[in-house]
Amino acid sequence: MDQFTLNLIFVGASFALYIGIAIWARAGSTSEFYAAGRGVHPVTNGMATAADWMSAASFISMAGLIAFVGYDNSTFLMGWTGGYVLLALLLAPYLRKFGKFTVSEFIGDRFYSQTARLVAVLCLIVASLTYVIGQMTGVGVAFGRFLEVNNTVGLLIGACVVFAYAVFGGMKGVTYTQVAQYVVLILAYTIPAIFISLQLTGNPIPALGLFGEHQASGEPLLAKLDQIVTDLGFKEYTMHHADTVNMVLFTLSLMIGTAGLPHVIMRFFTVPKVSDARWSAGWALVFIALLYLTAPAVGAMARLNITELMWPNGTDAAAVSVETIETDEKYDWMQTWAKTGLLGWEDRNGDGMIQYYNDASPEMQERAAEEGWEGNELTNFNRDILVLANPEIANLPGWVIGLVAAGGLAAALSTAAGLLLAISSAVSHDLIKGAINPRISERGELMSARIAMALAIIVATYLGLNPPGFAAQTVALAFGLAAASIFPALMMGIFSTRINNTGAVAGMLAGLLTTLIYIFLHKGWFFIPGTNSFDDSDPLFFTIKSTSFGAIGAAINFATAYIVAGMTKAPPQEIRDLVESVRIPRGAGAAAADH
């Protein structure tokens, strides 16, 4: 059986499973549509949150970004897990106690203001849409590879699939579908990693193999990697090269953003009790950590494998020949990935070999002059293909490759579905029912939720065709926006009785707008390429890149809210009572759909 058929079987079977579950659990009433009737166990909820959370950015993109940069991109690992600590300690139990369905409802009630609620809806839609664009990038890569079509066609097919089950499933469908997706994606991520770790280090646990011994050379794996990449003029894998300020701010933005993203916070509305909300965040991180502890091993080992494939006789001997790439089956992956347009090589100096090295390094330029090289000949290696190509690079059996294709799609589709649900509930529940037409029927509310989903997916697909970065980088921008807008409002709503309606609205708007404008100035207005006035290599404000700006935006949000609230009237007594009741678990009943 050829690889294409195998991929189709794996992807097809996993889809049949998700759609089957979605139909079986089809949503009935609005209460079920949003929060699955609150009957979800913390472990189940944790697993579904993990699937919801780990998107194309974590699964498809992150290990590739770590592989080609090394230590400096540990920021993704710490940032995307550290946010759960903030979520568990600062938000989850209180929001569950509050007992409403959406984030913007909490903000509207706590700040006794319809304006605050609508501003929260706006923040939520901006952050979620940016996030979906990143997912669409990943969907395009995954579908492109396994259907052997180019990126654009892959993206359009993916968009139709996301639409199909997000629209007809609702949260209950999504909760159980996501448990199935988690299982598929974690198997797909860890099985190839285990094979590769065994091949390279003899250790079946990739996370330990990373710090183990490279069997072929007898040296520690990381020392071997450092040596082989520096031989080719690249920076040492394990050392600190990036700007420290950006590393800290970027990590902080991802952490705060994690705790401010509505589709994750919504998960904690679905557990039965306040104490369960605390445990749920822990269980979610357990399931997430299984992937995140494996990811750095995947990155390092893939970098080693790729480098050795390009220099099969060692870095000081001859490079791989064009003939070998075209005929040896170990290099088949390069041929198949070239079809997606995401991998490319070119024999620039016509010596029949492909030299892969850092042509910006002075020492390598010397060596190139001696040996007659004319620049790096592995001309294109899109970071987002690394995880999906990894089993092929390591020459693993066909079924593992099929499984990884299914896993990558599970990751991208599950998050896209969760985000679309958050967007649609914001529009139908908060915007239409809450502000425009409070008398709308249940049927009308469901219908408007579905129309909102369809519109969101069309916009995201359109922008996903020209994304502002690799999947994980686009997603990082979404986190920056959530960090700057939603998280500070939620936190001040719980931990301060002094912040009033005006303060909260001013804070959210200040945080959102400064961050959004800063991003647009560096990435192009509305992410349209070529419309940017600055570049992240030479940013506007000190050395702070647009991806790291979320933490600054959050600080602006907090400061603005405190200053404005200090100058205006304190919140009324009933709001202080509300805050005090949110702080204690006793009396948390089932949530009400209306208020």
Place this chain on the structure above:
Amino acid sequence: MSAKDSAMAYWKANLRIIWISLVIWALVSFGFGILLRPLLAGIPVGGSDLGFWFAQQGSILVFLGLIFFYAWRMNRLDREHGVDEE
């Protein structure tokens, strides 16, 4: 002690636990993983150093420990102050 004082004492105890947890949270990630890494450079861990391990794996394990500790500690605190869910 009145219900109001008790709620106040509960909240203060909660805030103290949160502060301690957040200090550890920042220490392992921003501290050991990034800013204090040079101080840990002398401690080798499998081909690199302890700071590298904290940045790539250690901080995640500590985060997990913190969340479960907080859940366990708070559920106990709820009962001590009689504010748990019946």
